[in-house]
Amino acid sequence: MQFRFSIRVQLAVLSLFLFTIPWLGYKYVWEVEQYLRIGQEQTMIGTARAVATALHERPALFDSQAAFLQNVRPGTDLYAPTIDAPIQLDGKLNDWQSVRELSQTYTDSQIVTQFASKGTAVTLSYDHMVGRHGDYLYAMFEVNDNSVVWRSPDSLSVDNGDHLLISLKPRAGDLERYIIAPYASGWVNAFRLNDNPNSYRATGNALAIQGRWQETPKGYNIELRFPLTMTSGSLAFALVDVDDTTQRIKQYAMGTADPARLEGMGTVVTPSPEIERILSGIRYADSRVWVVDKHKRVLARAGDIRSAPGYRPPPSPASELPLWQWIESHWLLPLYYHILTRPPADFVDELQDAYALAGLDITTALGGHPDSLWRLSPDNKAVILSAAYPIFIDGQVMGAVVVEQTTHGIRSLRNRALEKLFHVILAVMLLGTAALFLFAHRISSRIRTLRDNTEAVIDDHGKIVGQLPQSRQRDEIGDLSRAFGGVLNRLQQYNSYLEAMAARLSHELRTPVAIVRSSLDALPHVPNDQQPELIERAQQGINRLSRILNSMSEATRLEQTLALEDPEVFELRRVVEGCAGGYQQAYPNRTFALAIAQGEYQLTGSAELLAQLLDKIVTNAAEFSNINDTISIDLRRQGRQIRLSISNPGPLLPEGMGDQLLQSMVSIRKSSVSPQQSQAPHLGLGLYIANLITRFHNGNLQLENLPDGSGVRALLSFPAAG
Template structure:
C-alpha cells in the first residue's frame, strides 16, 4: 500500500494542474488589454462631449431661461417639467401618472406658509409634479385633507373654501395669479385674479378621494415664463384660520419658484448621438437638465450583434455555446441585459465631474450601478458663452461593449488553452498509467510471492525491460530469491535443532542418572538435582519445537471433515475442570449444533494452548471466561482472563513464531513463544480468524476465534 494517499497517476494529474497557470496568464493579459480599451473608451467619450459642446458654444439664447435662475436651486420650490411619453387624460384617477410616481415630490408641514407645530400629514399634505407633452404643461396634485370643504353653491367668494392657487410669471415678465375652486367633482377651469374672470386656457379635473382629493391640470406652454408656483389652501371652517401649503410664496414675485422646461432646440442638436449607444445630457450651470437623448440600456447589444454577424453557427460553435460557455462564465462576468439605472429620468445631475465641468474643466467619472451589474463611464465638458460657463455636456456609456470584446477574446484564448491542456493531460495520464500499471504488476507479484507470515510462496517474474522499472523488477526477484533461502533455513532450524540436541541431551541425562546412583554426599546430590532440572527444561523445549514442526507437517497433509464444534468445546471444558481442579471456569456455550469443517483433534489442541495460556496469565482467584456463540454464520469462541494487558504495539504479532510477552517471573518455565503460533496455524487450517485484544473494562486479555459454519 502506498504510504501517501496519491498514486502515480494522481500525482501526475496533480502536477499537470500547473498547466492552469496558462489560462491565468491569458486572463491577466486580456485584463490588461481591457484596461487599455477602457482608457480608449474614456478618451473617445471625452471627445464626444467636446464635439457636442463645440456645437453649443457661444449660443446663449439656448440658455436664456436657465441663466435667469437664482444662484441656488431648491427641489420642491423650483419645479422641473419632465418629458411625458403620452398626453394625460384629465379624469382625476392619476393612472396616467403611475410611471412617474417616483418623480413626485412630497409637500408636508415644512411647506406651510404659516408654521404650525400641531400640524399632521392627515391635516394637509400633497404630492405634486409637472410634466411636458407637446405644447402643454401638465400638473398633478394628490392632496391629503381630513376635512374637504368645497365652494358653496350660492357663495360669492371663491377663496373661503379649499382651493388651488396658481402664480405664473409670463414670458413678458408679468406676474399673474389664478385660482381653482369647485363646487363638486368634475371638470374645472381657473379664475384669473383679482377680477375672478374665467380663464379657460387652464383646464383640469377635480376628484374627491377617501383621504382628500386629486387635481389634474393642463395649461399651454406659451403662457409660461420661467417662474411658477402652486398653493393649496385648506379651510376646515370659515370662522377659523386656514392653512396654506405652497411650493413657493405665490404672493411674492421675487420668492416665486422657477420652472425649467427641457429645451427642444438643444434636444434636436444632440438627438443624433442617441443612436450610438451613449446617453447625452445637457445641463445648465445649476445642474438642471435642459435636454437628454439616448439610452444606455441594451447598449451592448450593438457590439454583440456585430460580433455574431461574423460567426457561423457550426458544430463547434454549438458545442462551445452549450458546454464551454457555462464553464467560462463561472469566471467571466457577462454584461447584463438589464440593470438598475437611477438616472434614466431626473431633473438635475450631480457629480464631481459635472461640478468640475461647470467650473470650466473637463472631467470623467466611473461609477457602478446600485445593483452592481454594470459599470458606467461618464464624461463632462463645459459649454462656453461670452467667456462664461453656460452649462455642460455629459455623455454616459457602459463598459458592456468592452466587456463583450474581452469575453470574446477570452473565449477564443481559453479554447486554445483548454485544447493544449487536454492533449497534454491525456498524454501524461496515459504515460503515468503505463508506468503505474507496471509498478502495480510488480507490487502484486511481490505480494503474492510472500504470504502474511513472511514465507516465500513463489518466485518473482523477471522483466526484460531496460528502464528503471525493469532494473527494479530484477532487483526484487534477486532479493526474494535470497529471502526465500534464508526463510527456508529458519523454518527448518527448529526441527534440525530438536534432532541434533536430542541425542546430547539424552547422553547428559543418562550420565546424570548414573552419577546420582554413586554420589553419596548431600552437596553432590544438590548439584545433580539442579543439573537434572536443567536437562528436563532443555528436553521440554526440544519437545515443543518438535511439536510445532510436526503440527505444520500434519496440517499440510491432514484430511478435513465436518464435526460439531459445540460437542468438542463442551467435552474439552469438562476435561479441563477435572485436570485443573483449582481453576475457576465460567463457561457459556449455546445449546445448538455448530458444524465446522476441519479437524476436531486439531481444534482440541487449539483449546489446550488457549486454556493453558489463560491459566498462566490469570490473576489468582479469578475465573477463566469461555463462551461459544453463533453470529452471522460464524462460530465465535471467546476465552478471556483477568491479568496483564497486551502491549499496544504488539498487535497481531502475538501469533507469530518465537514471540512472547511473559515477564521475568514467568520466564523460569521453558517457553519459546510457540503456543499462540500453533493456535494460529490451526485457525488458518479451519479458514477462520483469531485475534487478541485487551478487555475494555478490566485489566485482562480476550482471545477470539471465528470459524465459518457450514
C-alpha cells in the same frame, strides 16, 4: 513503502506548469480589457466634448429654464419631467404613477401667506408636482383637508371658499395671477385676477388653464393643464384654506411661493425641446446623453443605457464546421463560463426617470473640468461608465453634458478573446501533456533497455560475458550507453590484465622456486665435491626471488615517498645532462644523442625522483634496442610547457597498448632476449613507476610509435615553474 519518483511522475509534475498558461492568458486579456476601458473612457469624454461644443455660448437654451439661479429652493423651484402620454384630466391621478416619486409634500412649513392669527391650527397638507407633455405643462395636487369649503354660488367673490392661486410670468410682461375656485367637484377653468396684488377681483376667464377638481374622502384632487408659452419659467402655486362655511374667512395660503409677489417666485424646469433636438442624433451612437444645468437638473436626454454597450464585437464567422460548433457550444463554452461572466441582458437602471443627477464626475464638470466615473448598477450586474464635460456661456459654467455607456461591448470582446485563447490553450495543454507522456515513456523505455542490456553482459559472479550493444542515438542516453560500453570494455581489459598478471607472476616465481627445489632435492644425492655448486645454484634462485619481491614493493614504497616528498624548484637541464652522461657509461654498447634547446627549464618537484623517472624510461629503451643503436634524448620548451622526448629504435608498440603499458605489471617482452636479460625478472613495473613520478610533477607521459615506424618514443610534458 517508499514512493518511487520515476521519470514519468517527474514529467507529470512538470506538466502541471502548463496550467499556468491559462492564468497568464487571462491576465494578459485582463490587461487588454483595462486598455480598452481607458480607450472607451477617452472616447466618451470626446463625445461629451463634441456635444458640449454644440451647446456652448447659446444662452437661449438655458435662460427660459431658470438655469441662471444661484441656488435651487426645494418645493419652490420645480422640475417638470416629460410625461409619456397626455394626462387625462379626471382627478384620479392614475396617469401620474410613472413619475409620482418626484412629487413633493407641502405642510405648515410651506405656508406663504398667513391671513388669520398665527395660532390657527394648520389642517391642510398636499402632494404636488408638475409635468410636461408636448407643449403643455400639467400640475397635480393631492390635498388632505378636514373641511372642504366650496365657493358660494350666490356670491360674486371668487375667494370665499377653498381655492387655488396661480402666478405666472410670461416672457414679456408683468406678473399674471389666476384663481381656480369651483362650486363643486367637476371640470374647472381659471379666472384672471386684476393687477393689484392685494385684490382678488376676477377680470375674465382664462380658458387656457383647465382641469378637474375632484373631492375625495380625505379632501380633494386637482389636475390642471396650461400651455408652456404662458410662462418664461417663473410660476407659483398656492392653495388657500377656508374652514368656516359661515364667515368664510381665509386661514392661510400654502404653496411653492407667494403668488402676490414677483420677487421670490419659483421656477419650473422642463426638458428643453431645443436641446433634445440637438441630441436627437445621439440615439444612434450607442450612448445615453444627458444635459443638466448647473444645479444638476436634467434639461434633456437622449438614448437608452440598456442599448448603449459602447462597442459591438463582430459576429462569429459562419464558416466553422458544424461538429466543432456543437462541441464548442455543448462542452467548451459551458466549461469556460464557470469562470467568465456574460454581460446581463437586463439590469436595474436607477436613472431611467431621473430629473436630477449626482456624481463626482458631474460635480467636477460643473467646476469647469471634464471627468469620468465608473459605477455599478444597483443590482451589480452592469458596469456603467459616465463622462461629463462642462458647457460654457460667457466664460461661466452653465451646465454639463453627461454621456453614459455600459461595458457590455468590452466584456463581450473580452469573452470572445478568452474563448479563442482557451481553445488554443486547451489544445496546447492536451498536445503538450500527451507529448510529454510519450517522451517520458520513450526515455524510460530506453533507460530500462540500457539497464537490461547492462545486466545481461555481467553474470551472477560479476564476470563480463559479453559486450553492450552500441547505441546509434546521438543524445545523452546514447552517450550514456556508449560510456557504459566503454566502461565495461575497460573493466574487461582490466580483468584480463589481472588474469595475465597472475599468470606472469606465477611464471616469474615458478622458475626460481624450481631452481631452489631441484638444488635442495639433489643435494643429498651428489658427492661432497659437487654440493657447493648446488648450493650456489639454490642461492641464485633465492636471490632472484628476493629481486622479484623488491620490485613488487618498489611501487608501494614510491607512493609513500611521493606522499611525504616536499616539492622544490630545480633546473631540469642539469638533471638531464647529468643522467645522459651516466647512461653512456652504464650502456657502453649504446649511443646516446642529447639535444637541449636554449631556454630556462625550471620545474617544481624532486630532482632525485625525476632522475629515477629517466632511469626507468632509458632502461626500457636500452632493453628494447639492439647493440650500437642510438637512443635520442630531446629537451625543449613550448610556451609554459617543458617537453622531454626519449626515443629508441626497436619493435613497435602493439595497437592500443600505449596506455596499458603505464599500468602495473603489464609487459610485452618476448622470450628471445639475451641471457643476462632472461635472468632478471620482468614484472612490468618500470613504466608504471615512471608514470607515478610524472603525475607527481603534474606532467603527462605518453608512449607512441615514431612516425617513420623505426621505433618507439616516450613523450613527457611538464608545466614550467613560475
